[in-house]
Each structure stands twice: as structure tokens, then as C-alpha cells.
Amino acid sequence: MKKIGFLSFGHWTPSPQSQTQSAADALLQSIDLAVEAERLGMDGAYFRVHHFARQLASPFPLLAAVGARTKKIEIGTAVIDMRYENPHYMAEDVGAADLIAGGRLQLGISRGSPEQVIDGWRYFGHRPAKDEDDAGMGRRHAEEFLELLRGKGFARPNPRPMFPNPPGLLRLEPFSEGLRDRIWWGAASNETAVWAARRGMNLQSSTLKFDETGEPFHIQQAAQISAFRAAWKESGHARTPRVSVSRSIFALIDERDRAYFGRGRQEDDKVGYIDGSTRAIFGRSYAAEPYVLIEQLRKDEAIAEADTLLLTVPNQLGVAYNAHVMEAILTTVAPALGWR
Structure with a gap:
């Protein structure tokens, strides 16, 4: 069995071809x-976070709204760039959103990816510490955030408070019990996957990772998952971790599917450079008739290793079409592969 969710970047553009022509369209259609x-029976609704772009950005109002409109589905991010985040304010926001959702949040965080502007986190008031780069700052923010989610008091109370305080040091409120175990780290390398395991975070691995061996993407990603699980075991954590991978998968069922995805398929991995220097490998997309997809996906070692699969969706094609895309995978592909 495998959990299957969708992952939306929440693009919008004022174009007649787009079903999401404004930020309001993207947000409301995401809900x-x-x-x-x-x-439809999907297991998760996940959203990407990008700043300074015509995409979903501040995630917590959206997560809270989705939590209020749904009852069972997991609600998450993949991922929040921690270089931009104030860990204390974020802990309050995520606690509130998780309580509204009844404890269904699965929050993906990371050190971030290349952004739309140079050092965008500086505009949010953040600076790396001495002898620290921006990636280190993102990891530091993440560790501070994780500590806050433990719910331990740390702030000395005012002896003459406006409202009565419980005894001892105070923690941030609202606090959501169990959320600390539902934090995921988006890792682009084997090293950061191991780093996440040692800190008790689940693993999110996307369609991009550093090209560390020259092997096909799915093989490198499976090796990353293996390294993560080995480090988790060595760390002695009590619970079983979760691992997700993301894929673009489209079953060609009707003429709309063939028109959108039946031509110009990306059937091979691609290699490029992040920030002009780091060699990265980008995983292929899948678009074919269901019987072809089933055989292709059987060979994807990373999907086989993961317990959760996030399907990236073309949100600008509208809610109805994306529901069709998800239903096609659930009914024609997932059962044959033992995911359902």
C-alpha cells in the first residue's frame, strides 16, 4: 500500500489559456x-512555497482553509524555504493550522531552492551568522523550529502578566501535540537526507537531486532513501519514518490528455546546474496509456522504496481537469502496481 497525494505549485498568470489568472484564483482553486x-480517495494535498513569484507563497492561511473544508486528507507543504522563516512565528502559525485541521498537517521544510530574486531572505529580515552561508542559516532555522515544536517552556513569565500564567517557563501557543513527528525535510543530497534522519524528520525527495554518481535519477534517489533509513536506524528513533517522492505522471485516457501531454514527452532524465555550479539531475516525466505507464513505473526504484507518492499537477488547467488526472491514476494505474 502507498499513500498518494497531489503537489501543486499554485501557478497563476493573466493569460486566456490559464484557469488561474490571479492569486485569488490559485488560492481558492487550491482549496x-x-x-x-x-x-476521490486521495491521501494528501500538498503545496509548494515560492517567494517573489506568481505562485503559492505564505502557506499557513491556505493550510488552515483546507483543514477547515476537509475531514480526512493529509495537508502538507513540499517545501517551505526555511531561509525565509522566523521559527517562533512559524511555530505559532503551524500550531494553529494543525489544530484547525485536527492534526492532519504533514509539513515539508528545507533549506530552499534557487529563488526569483538575489538573496530574497534578506528582504524578510534574515542574515546568516558569522561563518555561515544561507544554507546553514536555513538549517539553523529548521533546528530552532523543531525545538519549539517539542512544546517545552523556555520564556520567563512576567511577574505581573495581563492574564494568569501556568506555572514555570512559558512555551509558544497554540501548541499542537504530535506535530513534531510530522515534519519532513526536502533533501537534495544524500548528506542532507542523513542530516534529516539524525534529527528525526521524515524525508521528502523531489524530482531533482544533486547528481552524485552519474546513475539514472531513480537509482540515485533510491540510494538516498536507503542512506536516510540507515541513518534513522543508527539514531535509535522509536517511530518508523515516512518517505515521499514526487513525480509528474499522466495517464493518457482521452483526447484532452493526449493534447496536453501526448506530445513532447520527457522520457529521459536531464542534467543541469543549480546556481551555475552544482550539477543536478532532474527526473523524467511519465505520460502514456495506462498499460504502458504501469510497466514504466514498475522499474522506478525510488517509487518502490517510498511509502508516499506526490503527483505534481498542472494547476492552471483547472480543478475539474486535475481531478480527472488524479482519478485516472487512482483507478487505472495504482491498483495494478499494488499501491491500492
């Missing part, structure tokens, strides 16, 4: 898509 996904 509607999560409702549809729950109706």
Missing part, C-alpha cells in the same frame, strides 16, 4: 482541489 482530492 477546491483538496476537497475534490479527498472525495
Whole structure:
């Protein structure tokens, strides 16, 4: 069995070809898509976070709204760039959103990816410490955030408070019990996957990772998952971790599918450079008739290793079409592969 969710970047553009022509369209349709996904039996609704772009950005109002409109589906991010985050304010926001959702948040965080502007986190008031780069700052923010989610008091109370305090040092409120175990780290390398395991975070691995061996993407990703699980075991954590991978997968069922995805398929991995210097490998997309997809996906070693699969969706094609995309995978592909 495998959990299957969708991952939306929440693009919008003022174009006649787009179903999301404004930020309001992208946000409101994201809520509607999560409702549809729950109706179809999907397990998760996940959203990407990008700043300074016509995409979803501040995630917590959206997560809270989805939580209020749904009952069972997991609600998450993949991922929040921790270089931009104030860990204390974020802990309050995520606690509130998780309580609204009844403890269904699965929050993906990371050190971030290349952004739309140079050092965008500086505009948010953040600076790396001495002898620290921006990636180190993102990891430091993540560790501070994780500590806050333990719910331990750390702030000395005012002896003359406006409202009565419980005894001892105070923690941030609202606090959501169990959320600390539902934090995921988006790792682009084997090293950071191991780093996440040692800190008790689940693993999110996307369609991009550093090209560390020259092997096909799915083989490198499977090796990353293996390294993560080995480090988790060595660390002695009590619970079993979760691992997700993301893929673009489209079953060609009707003429719309063939028109959108039947031509110009990306059937091979691609290699490029992040920030002009780091060699990275980008995983292939899948678009074919269901019987072909089934055989192709059987060979994807990373999907086989993961317990959760996030399907990237073309949100600008609208809620109805994306519901069709998800339903096609659930009914024509997932059962044959033992995911359902």
C-alpha cells in the first residue's frame, strides 16, 4: 500500500489559456482541489512555497482553509524555504493550522531552492551568522523550529502578566501535540537526507537531486532513501519514518490528455546546474496509456522504496481537469502496481 497525494505549485498568470489568472484564483482553486482530492480517495494535498513569484507563497492561511473544508486528507507543504522563516512565528502559525485541521498537517521544510530574486531572505529580515552561508542559516532555522515544536517552556513569565500564567517557563501557543513527528525535510543530497534522519524528520525527495554518481535519477534517489533509513536506524528513533517522492505522471485516457501531454514527452532524465555550479539531475516525466505507464513505473526504484507518492499537477488547467488526472491514476494505474 502507498499513500498518494497531489503537489501543486499554485501557478497563476493573466493569460486566456490559464484557469488561474490571479492569486485569488490559485488560492481558492487550491482549496477546491483538496476537497475534490479527498472525495476521490486521495491521501494528501500538498503545496509548494515560492517567494517573489506568481505562485503559492505564505502557506499557513491556505493550510488552515483546507483543514477547515476537509475531514480526512493529509495537508502538507513540499517545501517551505526555511531561509525565509522566523521559527517562533512559524511555530505559532503551524500550531494553529494543525489544530484547525485536527492534526492532519504533514509539513515539508528545507533549506530552499534557487529563488526569483538575489538573496530574497534578506528582504524578510534574515542574515546568516558569522561563518555561515544561507544554507546553514536555513538549517539553523529548521533546528530552532523543531525545538519549539517539542512544546517545552523556555520564556520567563512576567511577574505581573495581563492574564494568569501556568506555572514555570512559558512555551509558544497554540501548541499542537504530535506535530513534531510530522515534519519532513526536502533533501537534495544524500548528506542532507542523513542530516534529516539524525534529527528525526521524515524525508521528502523531489524530482531533482544533486547528481552524485552519474546513475539514472531513480537509482540515485533510491540510494538516498536507503542512506536516510540507515541513518534513522543508527539514531535509535522509536517511530518508523515516512518517505515521499514526487513525480509528474499522466495517464493518457482521452483526447484532452493526449493534447496536453501526448506530445513532447520527457522520457529521459536531464542534467543541469543549480546556481551555475552544482550539477543536478532532474527526473523524467511519465505520460502514456495506462498499460504502458504501469510497466514504466514498475522499474522506478525510488517509487518502490517510498511509502508516499506526490503527483505534481498542472494547476492552471483547472480543478475539474486535475481531478480527472488524479482519478485516472487512482483507478487505472495504482491498483495494478499494488499501491491500492
